[in-house]
Amino acid sequence: MKTARFFFHAGMLLALLATGLGGCAPAGSADEPTTVIRKIRAQLDLPQLPLEEAGAGVMINSPSGNEAVINYRDRDGRIYSYDPALRQVIEIDARARLSVLSPDAAALSLEKLRARAKKFAAATVADFDAVAAGLRYEEGNKGDNYFFSWYPQNPSNTMMPPFLQIALYKTGELFAYYNTLALK
Secondary structure, X not given: OHHHHHHHHHHHHHHHHHHOOXXXXXXXXXXXXXXXXXHHHHHOOOOOOOEEEEEEEEEOOOOOOOEEEEEEEEOOOOEEEEEOOXXXXXXXXXXXXXXXXXXXXXXXXXXHHHHHHHHHXXXXXXXXXXXXXXXXXXXXXXXXXXXXXXXXXXXXXXXXXXXXXXXXXXXXXXXXXXXXXXXX
C-alpha cells in the first residue's frame, strides 16, 4: 500500500511540476484526482470501477494542443484525463467500449439522446444554461455514434477552440467526453 501511494504521489508530482503547479493541491484534499473522477462518473452515469494511474500526458484537443494531464484507466478501458491546473476531468475516452457494445441493442430516439447529452452537460458545467447561451450548439452522428457539441460563438486564435462535447452510442452510453471550456 505504501508503494502504491508513493507511485501515485510521484506521478502527481511529475505532472504538477510539468505544469509549474507543484504544491497546488494537498494530498487527501477534495480535489484529489480520484475524488474528482468519482464525482464525474456519478454525473455521467458511469460505473465506479477501480482506477489505476496511466501516467502523465497531454491533451491534444485542448486550445494549446498540449494541456498537461494525468491519465487514469478503469478496467473497462475508459481513460480519464485529469487536469491538475483546473482540478477537473477534461476528457474521458471510452472508445474502447464501442467494440464490445452490441450493434443489435435497442437505440434511443434522437430526442432522448439529445436530452441525455444536455443533462450530462448541465451536470458537469456550472451554470450551464447561462454558459450555453453564449455558445454555438452542433449535433451530428456517424452511424450509431452521436455527437453533441458546444463551441464559442467567436473562437479564439488557438490551435483548437475550447469546447464541450458529449458523444453517446445509440443506447445512450457515453463513449467520449471533452470539456475544455475553462481553457483559453
